[in-house]
Amino acid sequence: MSKAFIGETIQTSIGRTSVAANRAAGDLVAAIVKQLRKAGGFTRPGLGTFNVRKTKARMGLNPRAGEKVKVKAGKTVRFKASPTLRKAV
Secondary structure, eight states: OOHHHHHHHHHHHHTOOHHHHHHHHHHHHHHHHHHHHHHSEEEETTTEEEEEEEEOOEEEEOTTTOOEEEEOOEEEEEEEEOHHHHHHO
């Protein structure tokens, strides 16, 4: 799902211009990112839960050269679908 798709959906739903709908889609994505940074998670009932998880430093493998490389510790976002969404799909 892209920001353009969200903007288009908002535009058809509320009947606003595409510029306003795309701005609203951008604001929605920014609010979700802000919440993930602030609280480390975001839950939307009926959709699912987004959680920020820490990843450990590890050794990876360069697929092209076949050599080992160090991968730094970092963060990633995980999504768990709600039971309602799983039934709908």
